[in-house]
Amino acid sequence: MIKELIKSNRTVRKFKETKLNDSELFDIVEAARYSMSARNIQELKFKIINDERVETLFSLCRFAGYLSDFNPTLKEGPKSFLIVCVDTSITEVNSLAYVNAGIAMANITLVAKEKGFSSVILGAFDKGQVVNQFNIDEKYVPIYLIGFGEADEEIHIVDYQSDIKYYRDKANNHYVPKRCLEDLLL
Template sequence: MIRDLIIRNRSYRRFDSAVKLTDEQISKWIDLARMAASGRNMQPLKYALVTSPETCEKIFPFLGWAGYLSNWKGPAEGEHPVAYVVVLNDHGISDNHYCDDGIAMQSILLGAVEDGFGGCIIGSVNKSKVAKILQLDETLEILWLVALGKPAEKVVLETAENDIKYWRDEEQVHHVPKRPLEEIIVKLKS
């Protein structure tokens, strides 16, 4: 069921680094993004797959992990992502990617979750450093990185009362408050 997949699709930030992913596994998930809707059907997004442990470790220091967890420096050794999908806008096709990036990343992550993996969309990226590591062509703009692996943490949803900031308890369970449905549906005057 799509509801179950969406609920299980959390922002996982800690992974079992012993469980690897192949380019073929990730390509299957990118194929889901390829088949999804695209503004004007321009399809300007491209994807760089990073599965080499050496390249993953070169990229890792240039990422930010969890803004609300100010005392957490990110995944510890043994909990690093085993792969990344670098989401790129190809300016040779179009300068505007509309909302394609969100649709694509959700599709990739739902595919990963369905196969027993998970990930985290990372927007806090030193894009120039990562582009240099990957030796990207100038027409390819890094939009996001999707960190991937076998989740090594428990993430639970709960109803937000006053605060929407995610947090971790003493057992390192990651809590994600969500606004109640009745709070986010706007009732129109008709």
């Protein structure tokens, strides 16, 4: 059952108008609370953006680096966001913080998917402007954004052939090459 949820939990870059409510977002963020954390440091903090400020945050993001001719419009973009930060009063931004963020974000996006929502994890955004526009204290360093909404596209997993880059066909169907199990095992 969990494996099917994992397989269905794909990055989405085009969303419908459906918006998450605050209660759903609080429940999704709670998944981070129960996440494994290297050294149990628990250095991550989350800022929920679920109002008109979504438009500002959206304007600071870059989507789908492999798709040079694709960029969602505001209407197609995520309807809610989390700003994922490292609390530098707990620890510095280091490789363990990124490991912990990956673990927490996997749990967060799985809980969102279980609730019927899709997500996109973004590392390409204007971090300085995020700090300024959203009045984030200097002890919190934004490292990722997670956008949420109801998917308005289907994502197809295909076996890796010669290139790992995701792509779209002429009908705008999205394909994500994944290495086969045999390729993962030593």
